[in-house]
Every structure is written in C-alpha cells, then in structure tokens.
Amino acid sequence: MAAPQQQKLKVNGPVAVTANRLTDGAVVWRTKAGGWSVELVDAAIVTTADAALALLAEAGKRDLDAVGPYVAPVTVDDQGTIGPGNLRERIRVAGPTFELPH
Amino acid sequence: MYAYDEFDRAFLAERVAEFRDQVGRRLSGALSEDEFKPLRLMNGVYLQLHAYMLRIAIPYGTLNAAQLRRMAHVARVYDRGYGHFTTRQNIQFNWIKLEELPEAMASLAEVGVHGIQTSGNCIRNVTTDQWAAATPEECDDPRIWAEILRQYSTLHPEFTYLPRKFKIAITAAGHDRAAIKVHDVGLRLHRNEAGELGFEVLVGGGLGRTPFVGKSIRPFLPARELLSYIEAIMRVYNQYGRRDNIYKARIKILVHEIGAEEFSKAVEAEWAAIRDGALHLTDEAIAEIRDRFIYPSFETLENEPAALTEALKDSRFATWHRNSVQAHKVPGYSIVTISLKPVGAPPGDATADQMEVVADLAERYGFSEIRVGHEQNLCLPHVAQKDLPALWAALEAAGLATPNVNLVNDIIACPGLDYCALANARAIPVAQEIAKRFADLDRARGVGRLHINISGCINACGHHHVGHIGILGVEKNGQEFYQITLGGRADEHAQLGTLLGPAVSYEQVPGLVEDVVDTYMELRAGPHELFIDTVARLGVEPFKERVYAAH
Numbered sequence A: 001m002a003a004p005q006q007q008k009l010k011v012n013g014p015v016a017v018t019a020n021r022l023t024d025g026a027v028v029w030r031t032k033a034g035g036w037s038v039e040l041v042d043a044a045i046v047t048t049a050d051a052a053l054a055l056l057a058e059a060g061k062r063d064l065d066a067v068g069p070y071v072a073p074v075t076v077d078d079q080g081t082i083g084p085g086n087l088r089e090r091i092r093v094a095g096p097t098f099e100l101p102h
Numbered sequence B: 001m002y003a004y005d006e007f008d009r010a011f012l013a014e015r016v017a018e019f020r021d022q023v024g025r026r027l028s029g030a031l032s033e034d035e036f037k038p039l040r041l042m043n044g045v046y047l048q049l050h051a052y053m054l055r056i057a058i059p060y061g062t063l064n065a066a067q068l069r070r071m072a073h074v075a076r077v078y079d080r081g082y083g084h085f086t087t088r089q090n091i092q093f094n095w096i097k098l099e100e101l102p103e104a105m106a107s108l109a110e111v112g113v114h115g116i117q118t119s120g121n122c123i124r125n126v127t128t129d130q131w132a133a134a135t136p137e138e139c140d141d142p143r144i145w146a147e148i149l150r151q152y153s154t155l156h157p158e159f160t161y162l163p164r165k166f167k168i169a170i171t172a173a174g175h176d177r178a179a180i181k182v183h184d185v186g187l188r189l190h191r192n193e194a195g196e197l198g199f200e201v202l203v204g205g206g207l208g209r210t211p212f213v214g215k216s217i218r219p220f221l222p223a224r225e226l227l228s229y230i231e232a233i234m235r236v237y238n239q240y241g242r243r244d245n246i247y248k249a250r251i252k253i254l255v256h257e258i259g260a261e262e263f264s265k266a267v268e269a270e271w272a273a274i275r276d277g278a279l280h281l282t283d284e285a286i287a288e289i290r291d292r293f294i295y296p297s298f299e300t301l302e303n304e305p306a307a308l309t310e311a312l313k314d315s316r317f318a319t320w321h322r323n324s325v326q327a328h329k330v331p332g333y334s335i336v337t338i339s340l341k342p343v344g345a346p347p348g349d350a351t352a353d354q355m356e357v358v359a360d361l362a363e364r365y366g367f368s369e370i371r372v373g374h375e376q377n378l379c380l381p382h383v384a385q386k387d388l389p390a391l392w393a394a395l396e397a398a399g400l401a402t403p404n405v406n407l408v409n410d411i412i413a414c415p416g417l418d419y420c421a422l423a424n425a426r427a428i429p430v431a432q433e434i435a436k437r438f439a440d441l442d443r444a445r446g447v448g449r450l451h452i453n454i455s456g457c458i459n460a461c462g463h464h465h466v467g468h469i470g471i472l473g474v475e476k477n478g479q480e481f482y483q484i485t486l487g488g489r490a491d492e493h494a495q496l497g498t499l500l501g502p503a504v505s506y507e508q509v510p511g512l513v514e515d516v517v518d519t520y521m522e523l524r525a526g527p528h529e530l531f532i533d534t535v536a537r538l539g540v541e542p543f544k545e546r547v548y549a550a551h
C-alpha cells in the first residue's frame, strides 16, 4: 500500500486522516478541532475527496505532533460507531493479530 | 569473539551523542521530518505501522553474553519485552519510543552494539555462517574476512551513497548456510589445489521484486586481494549502476543487463589498476585482525562421553540431540542450535527472559558466545558434549528446546502486515497456523527437511523465493492473497522457486501447504528423498494437479 496521499485520491465511503505521533509512533487521528487523538472515535470523518484533501492539507501544515499523514478508509455503522476501514487500519488500531510474546 | 578497540567505542559514543542531539532538535521542531528521516534511518530507526522500530546490527551474527543480556534489558525497559531476530542476522525492536531511543542506543553502545549501516544505500552488515569457527567443514573462520570487510566498508565515504543498498555474505564451508548466492556479492572461501586460501566471487544475486541467483565472476581470488577486488566491483557498480529508477538500482540489474561476462571484464580492468595499491592486504594486517578474535580455550575431551551416552537413553533428550546438535571440529564439543520456532509462536521472536536464559547458558556452557543464523534461530557454537544434558534441561524449561530445526515448522517469516508499513499481507500468523498443522513433531520428522519461507510483500525480507515452499503475500481487491512457489533453495545449489498456481486466500494457505506436504509423502521415492529433491525430480505439475483439485 503505497503512501495514499501520493496517489490520485479516490474516496467512496467515509475516510479520516491518520498519522503516527512523533514522540512514540503511536497511531493518531486528525480531529475536528484540528488536533490529533489516539482514539479513532475522535476522528473527523469526511466522505468526499475534496474534503479529505482539505483535511490532509491542514494536517500536513505542522509536522511536530504527527508524521506521515494520509487518508485512510473508515467504517461508520447505523449507530454512528466508527471503525477502521481495512485490515491494515484494523492492525494499526488494534495491534498485531496474534498474541505478542511475553 | 572479536575484541573491539577504543576507536570503535569512542566512535559509537560520539554517534549516540550526535543522535541524541538530532532527536532533541526534531522534538523541538528545529528539524523537520524530511530533514530528520534520513538521519534516523542512518541509525537503524524506521517508522512502522504503529511504532518506531530499531534495527541493530549483529556483525556476522556473533554476540557475546553481555551483549545479548543488554538486548534483553533494552527489550524490557524500552520495548514490550521481546525482540525479533531477522534473516539478516540482525535484531529488531518493534515498539521503541523516539524520545527514549537515545537512551536505548547509549545502553547498547556500551557493549559495542549499534544500528549504523542497517539502513540506507550503503554496505550492510556482512553476514556469514552461524557455525563459523566451529564446524569441521570450513577451511577458515569466515568472520575474519567479514571483519576485514566491516572495517573497510564502515563509513567509507565513497560507499555511503551507493545507487542502492549492498549486501555481502561469506561462507567458508562446502554447505552454504549463509545464502551467498542471493546476495549482491557472495564469497565462497576455499583452498585451491596448491592449498592457498581464496574466494570464489559471485555477484548479482538478490531477492525482492526481481530475484536472481548470483553469477560467478571469478573462481579463485587470492584471499589477500579481497579488498581491492571488492573495491573494483563497487567502482563498476557506482559508475554504471542505475540511480534513475529505484527498482533497477541493485547491482543484480546491472549484472543482468550487461551480462556477467561483461561485468567481470569491467571489474578485472578496474582491478588491474588498483590491485597493488593501498588495499592490498599484507600478512601483518590479516594477522592483526585474526589476533583480535578470541577463541575458546577448549579442553582435551573425548567424543561421546559417558554422561552423554547415558542421557541419550532418555528419548526426549535423544530427539532434541538428533535434531539440534551438530558435529564440532574439536573432539568432545558440539554445535547447538536453539530453535526460536516453538510451535505457534512468532518465528524469530525471543522474550527478554529467554535472551537472558540464553546469555546465562552461553556463559555457563558455551564460552559466552551466541550466534544468530539467517533462519532466525540462535546457536551456541561451542558446547562440551558432557554439558549437553544440563543445557537441554535448561533450554527446555525456558521453552527453547523445540526439536524442529530444519523441519516444516522451522519457518522463516518477515514481520508482514502485523508490523510493516510496506506489507500487503500478514506473514507471522500464516507461519503460526502452518506450524500448528504440524504440531505433532513425529509427523514433521517423518516429512524431514523442509524449509518454508514467507514474505508479506515483494521485497522478500522473508526469502520466499528460496523457500522449498515459498509463500508471498499479495493484495487483491483489498484482501490478503498468497502466491505459493515450490523448489526454491538458498544453499550451494541455490535456485528460485516455481509458481505452483493461482494465489489463494489467507484461510486457504495452511490447508494448501498440508496438501503439498501430503502429496510429497505419496510421491517421494523413499524416506531418504527430501522434499526439495522430489520437487526437482517431478517438477511442480503433480503437486499442482493434486492441490488445486482439492481446493
């Protein structure tokens, strides 16, 4: 999955902007208030390419909090619950899919 | 072990201080990400899916107990309590915070360990046989030559910005455990008829998007000419290697495009001009490096001491002994492989506790030496045979005595989509699921030697092209799919696997692998015909017919 921001952005469903937090690499989501949150529920959700690109442009203005922002698919169910939109994002949200050594 | 000198230590301390400053400037905003990224990569720091990853070089796969113990410490204090040993004889920590990286690096530097040249377009960690200086098969300790190359290539100004990364592997034994034919340069150390030491030089091997088996460009290079000849290769590569297209930049593409013969001619011409220059290795220079390797003071012992014979009456010990213990060149000693492939665990991962156990055992029974092999297992190269029963009991207690080395569940797997930002598909859980299908190790032993290699994308970090069964993760419409190849091998008869058929889904892979193995069991000429030989004899067709009929 090449960096999606470098591809022509196709949006056919809800998307959010995500990145990694500078200090520790944690997965973060761009919020409506223009900050970053580690909780996907806080993410600003948009549904058009223009809105997504605007969100991405805003997110890319400052690279001190989060690095490598890109547009990622999300799901929104009937109750409005937000979830990751594909396996890659599921893993980013929930961690590796097997039990870690301990 | 190699004794590092004060220069190495001072240099490492300086590098850590420099990196600490760079991290500080990044966190304060003085450096942008674009400025910082190449700096962190030069120190082995990547950003993966959900955290930073630190890659640490283990030069030629040799560690001492203090170094391994320090790695355990770093895993416990700065990471989540484990590390991942890789096919390049390195270790990776998956969860380190940028803020804490300088501390972790300082801690590692104290024992002479670092991440320099584990990333970027430079000459990477030179890899070799994990049985170096222990196996009776070898003609010399290949690490001497790996160390000579390490010193030559480290921070060499001309080789810091090569067209692409550059990997060198060396073997000094007839049986190649270092996969030299799939490296940019492979070196086979041997003696000629006159008894002189020299290298067969192979170039242009590699995996990734465009895999090639290396081509021999010189059957015998006198050992002392090593550096001038490598320099000649690097110059030809630097001059003609492509920098316009990252996918065509490896030396293998150049060798393929102009042909091994042309390439060889260019190297020979370059070499003729420099071979008597400053890079000519004198006997003194070689002896000096040789002297810095400290070898164990072996006792005079007999093979098969009574304690061992007695212990072999225990069938569990005997099973492990048959699988994981190999002949040593010194009577009364053995080479022990420690499987990091307990059935169902992530291949190549070791917990901090396990690293400490291995460090302790290396101190007690193995002259403090530990090796990392490209199969993602560890090795104690020098263990007295009389100590094997006690060693086994301690390994067993730590979950480190699974007798499955070289068996179907001794799987090589890259981090895949569970960690890696470049991945298409997962690799580790696929390996775990396959391993579980063969959890009955009697069955696995019945199958015999069989290497399964899995990569989560075309970059081939899991060496899938050269697995007896190779598994490559691809993406189809947002789903994980896997291409299966048969008949690859990474040893002295290296070859790339042949595609079995259409890619299958994540869920189908373990069953398909089982079908391939069952088909082999039916078709093999007898228990002594290995999987790889049956595939060589029959090709993939009979496998394809059976397997795809069943799915």
Ligand code: HEM
Residues within 6 Å of the ligand: B046, B048, B053, B085, B086, B087, B088, B092, B164, B167, B182, B205, B206, B207, B208, B209, B250, B413, B414, B415, B419, B420, B421, B422, B459, B460, B461, B462, B463
């Ligand atoms: C997770 C971070 C990693 C990243 C970003 C990464 C990236 C890459 C890339 C881009 C290539 C292709 C290079 C080329 O063809 O020019 C590659 C090849 C390779 N990497 Fe990795 N890799 C990672 C982890 C690993 C691990 C964990 C291992 C060992 C298990 C490994 C060992 C190798 C090997 C053996 C090759 C292929 C051989 C060759 O260079 O021809 N890498 N890697």
Ligand code: SF4
Residues within 6 Å of the ligand: B414, B415, B416, B417, B420, B421, B422, B423, B424, B455, B456, B457, B458, B459, B460, B461, B462
């Ligand atoms: S093969 Fe691909 S998925 Fe696996 S570690 Fe390498 S780059 Fe990542």
